Amino acid sequence: MIPTNLTYCSELRELNLVDNNLGGKIPEELGSLSKLRGLGLSKNHLIGKIPTSLGNLSSLIVLAATYNNLEGSIPKELGRTSMDFIQLGFNRLTATIPSSLYNLSNMQYFLLRTNQLEGSLSQDMGVAFPHLRDLRLADNRFTGLVPANSLSNASMLEYINLHNNNFTGQMISASLIL
Numbered sequence: 001m002i003p004t005n006l007t008y009c010s011e012l013r014e015l016n017l018v019d020n021n022l023g024g025k026i027p028e029e030l031g032s033l034s035k036l037r038g039l040g041l042s043k044n045h046l047i048g049k050i051p052t053s054l055g056n057l058s059s060l061i062v063l064a065a066t067y068n069n070l071e072g073s074i075p076k077e078l079g080r081t082s083m084d085f086i087q088l089g090f091n092r093l094t095a096t097i098p099s100s101l102y103n104l105s106n107m108q109y110f111l112l113r114t115n116q117l118e119g120s121l122s123q124d125m126g127v128a129f130p131h132l133r134d135l136r137l138a139d140n141r142f143t144g145l146v147p148a149n150s151l152s153n154a155s156m157l158e159y160i161n162l163h164n165n166n167f168t169g170q171m172i173s174a175s176l177i178l
């Protein structure tokens with residue numbers, strides 16, 4: 001379990017608990033760490049939903065919680081953070097990508113592969129994320145068109161992985177490799 005008394009560390013800027021044997025749920029109380037900029041929880045045995053209270057972390061830049069057993073939807077409240085790196089792959093997250101995440105204009109790494117996410121991607125994704133470098137949404141249940149025209153606005157984009165979804169339509173630009 002992640003100790004809730006860590007919330008008494010009011011000056012905490014980074015909490016890295018990656019690659020441990022932690023179980024249980026992510027404590028709602030972590031949302032009170034107002035100076036937290038990085039939260040690393042990957043490669044544990046965490047269960048349950050991502051707490052909506054993490055949206056209170058307006059200074060949060062990095063959220064990494066891959067390789068857990070997190071479920072439910074991605075909280076729309078995360079759109080109130082300052083994230084430029086979100087890594088939630090290899091969980092059991094469902095529903096759509098909240099539209100509020102497209103407000104994170106400094107996003108560089110958008111890594112949500114291998115979940116059960118569905119719906120269509122914003123056709124303005126490349127405009128919303130002009131600094132995007134890495135887009136990994138493979139192994140989900142996305143549908144609709146790939147936002148190829150919009151992604152061409154993300155001039156720093158280095159990597160796209162969208163395989164094993166249900167996208168339709170034609171690719172406009174040969175420079176985008178799926």
